[in-house]
Amino acid sequence: MIINKKYVFNRLMLLLLSLIAGCNEPSGEQLDNIDNSDPEYIAGETYYGRNSYTEYQPGNLPIIIGTPHGGSEKPEEIPDRTWGTTVKDAYTQELARIFADSLKAITGKLPHLIVCRLHRTKLDANRDLDEAAQGNGHAGSAWSEYHGYIESAKDTVSKYFHGGLYIDIHGQSRRPRIELGYLLDDENYALPDSILNGEVYVNKSSLKALAEFSAADFATIVRGENSLGSMLFTYGYPVVPCIEIPDPGTEGYFRGGYSTISHGSRDGGTISAVQIELYKEGIRDTAENRARFSGIYSRTVVLFFKEYYGLDLITL
Numbered sequence: 094m095i096i097n098k099k100y101v102f103n104r105l106m107l108l109l110l111s112l113i114a115g116c117n118e119p120s121g122e123q124l125d126n127i128d129n130s131d132p133e134y135i136a137g138e139t140y141y142g143r144n145s146y147t148e149y150q151p152g153n154l155p156i157i158i159g160t161p162h163g164g165s166e167k168p169e170e171i172p173d174r175t176w177g178t179t180v181k182d183a184y185t186q187e188l189a190r191i192f193a194d195s196l197k198a199i200t201g202k203l204p205h206l207i208v209c210r211l212h213r214t215k216l217d218a219n220r221d222l223d224e225a226a227q228g229n230g231h232a233g234s235a236w237s238e239y240h241g242y243i244e245s246a247k248d249t250v251s252k253y254f255h256g257g258l259y260i261d262i263h264g265q266s267r268r269p270r271i272e273l274g275y276l277l278d279d280e281n282y283a284l285p286d287s288i289l290n291g292e293v294y295v296n297k298s299s300l301k302a303l304a305e306f307s308a309a310d311f312a313t314i315v316r317g318e319n320s321l322g323s324m325l326f327t328y329g330y331p332v333v334p335c336i337e338i339p340d341p342g343t344e345g346y347f348r349g350g351y352s353t354i355s356h357g358s359r360d361g362g363t364i365s366a367v368q369i370e371l372y373k374e375g376i377r378d379t380a381e382n383r384a385r386f387s388g389i390y391s392r393t394v395v396l397f398f399k400e401y402y403g404l405d406l407i408t409l
């Protein structure tokens with residue numbers, strides 16, 4: 094297994110947390126064997142973490158796709174989580190894989206794809222370690238591998254590009270609309286663009302680096318006519334935020350979670366992030382719908398890069 098320095102750091106943190114918690118289930122909380130060699134990931138290959146609980150397909154595009162809630166593996170060595178959400182985001186792993194294929198078909202190049210193959214009853218990879226693994230060492234190892242893979246992908250993207258985009262793929266059943274999360278709170282969207290463009294909102298967003306790089310206003314990137322939301326809307330998907338639906342309202346909206354915070358640019362770096370929450374019927378429910386949506390979303394992301402990153406992913 095290949096790991097990186099952040100992984101080792103996370104393992105040390107995990108050990109520390111275990112000691113503090115005074116846990117007494119040695120089989121689940123011993124450190125798993127790890128390899129300290131530096132990672133040499135090759136685009137087009139597939140790498141797996143311990144017991145294939147996690148998977149990394151390195152790429153050569155400045156796009157990183159994460160799928161934390163679409164896994165189905167339920168190994169006996171990891172007890173079920175006892176608190177927090179345990180419902181799987183159905184078919185999001187399948188959709189993420191087709192989305193990666195669609196990007197390849199359009200650009201001739203590969204996005205980075207990171208998959209958590211564990212069911213959410215065993216690990217929630219979009220939470221901090223404490224809630225994610227709930228004291229189990231094997232689940233904690235998988236969490237460290239998953240986020241270590243994303244960090245490796247970010248390092249690669251940062252090495253070759255002036256910016257990149259991390260896309261965290263989710264499914265929701267609250268209402269039939271796509272929700273794009275950039276870490277803005279629902280009430281922020283009620284503000285006019287002139288106020289939303291202020292430093293305070295740019296600085297709290299997972300798009301901070303992109304907003305600072307791009308000549309476009311922040312609000313234009315978030316909900317203007319060439320925003321991810323507005324382009325998806327033109328294909329008939331109800332989506333917020335976009336130019337037609339600029340405000341999600343206050344009855345519940347997914348603003349972006351742990352991975353969007355950790356892997357976007359709010360707290361530094363050049364990789365920006367979006368969490369996409371997909372409703373099921375018409376998008377995730379059938380192979381045909383997953384393929385249709387993935388094809389459209391791929392084209393949307395390619396156009397978004399050309400517009401705001403100044404990068405033509407097709408002619409790179």
Ligand SMILES: [Zn+2]
Pocket residue numbers: 162182262263264
């Ligand atoms: Zn989710």
